[in-house]
Amino acid sequence: MASVDSTGSNVFGRLRSGDLLHTGLVLALLLGVWSVGGLEVSTGKVSTLEAMNGSTVLLPCTYSSCIGIKNLYFNWQYNDNGTMYKLCEGMIATEGVEPRVQVEHERVEFVGTSKGNNISILLYNITFEDEGEYVCFARNPKEKNRNHSAIYYLKVVDQMKEIDNTLTTIIVSVVGGVIGLVILVMVIKALVVHFLLKDDEKNKECLVSSSGNDNTENGLTGAKADNKGTPKA
Incomplete structure (x- = not known):
């Protein structure tokens, strides 16, 4: 009987501890919600x-x-x-x-x-x-x-303080100057490439035309030579 009573009291004690823990968690949750939703x-x-x-x-x-x-x-x-x-x-x-x-x-x-x-x-x-x-x-x-x-x-x-924008103006000017210089360099580069490509095309055309003229002249000379009559004996 004593052992049964001891076991029963231990179970009862654990139940009470669990209830207290549960109550504590509920209170903590309620306090958390209260603090979040407060005015x-x-x-x-x-x-x-x-x-x-x-x-x-x-x-x-x-x-x-x-x-x-x-x-x-x-x-x-x-x-x-x-x-x-x-x-x-x-x-x-x-x-x-x-x-x-x-x-x-x-x-x-x-x-x-x-x-x-x-x-x-x-x-x-x-x-x-x-x-x-x-x-x-x-x-x-x-x-x-x-x-x-x-x-x-x-x-x-008495009066509002004037904000010194000198440094900001200098930075903006420098950045703008650098951007402008980069754009100018890119434009010059594009123009140079454009003119170089045109010169290459002209040189190729000249080479082709001169080569055609040489072949024509050679062909005409040969034709004239072939058309000469064979001398009679």
């Missing part, structure tokens, strides 16, 4: 913009979620040395529905659309005081209020 916010590949004082700039931002959205909340904030100032905020009820937006800055305009998952804004007549970090934030209640944010940095300048 993400992006300000594009280039997150820094240099713009002239007094101009209008676009601050881009898009959101994405593999499991969809419901009552997605978003806002734009300006980071002024650690103090956050809200520029606008809004909510998108569900996919395909245009957002309800409240703008809280006189020089800000919301230009996003739910069709492109776009929550971008325009900032008019920028000044040097507008330079700094702009934070695009979003929260999706459908993902247990999962949130994400992205930072866009604006640099304001």
Whole structure:
């Protein structure tokens, strides 16, 4: 009996271990899917913009979620040395529905659309005081209020830097000159070959005609000799 109980307890222990392992794998899979399908916010590949004082700039931002959205909340904030100032905020009820937006800055305009998952804004007549970090934030209640944010940095300048294209111009000129020289050499070579072939044809024609003339002259001489009468005895 003791041996049976021992075997039974060992089997039960292995079953419990297997259940725990199975549960762990399921949780890991769920966490993996959750991390892949979670809400993400992006300000594009280039997150820094240099713009002239007094101009209008676009601050881009898009959101994405593999499991969809419901009552997605978003806002734009300006980071002024650690103090956050809200520029606008809004909510998108569900996919395909245009957002309800409240703008809280006189020089800000919301230009996003739910069709492109776009929550971008325009900032008019920028000044040097507008330079700094702009934070695009979003929260999706459908993902247990999962949130994400992205930072866009604006640099304001008096005038745009002129790009020195001297080196590029030199490289293009050299490459163009080399290509032109190669084409000129090929044209000259083709002309030389063409004229040489013509000269060879002329020489062959001359040889043929001169050879024909020699044979004709020889034949006429022979004929004249044959036509002479045999002297009478």
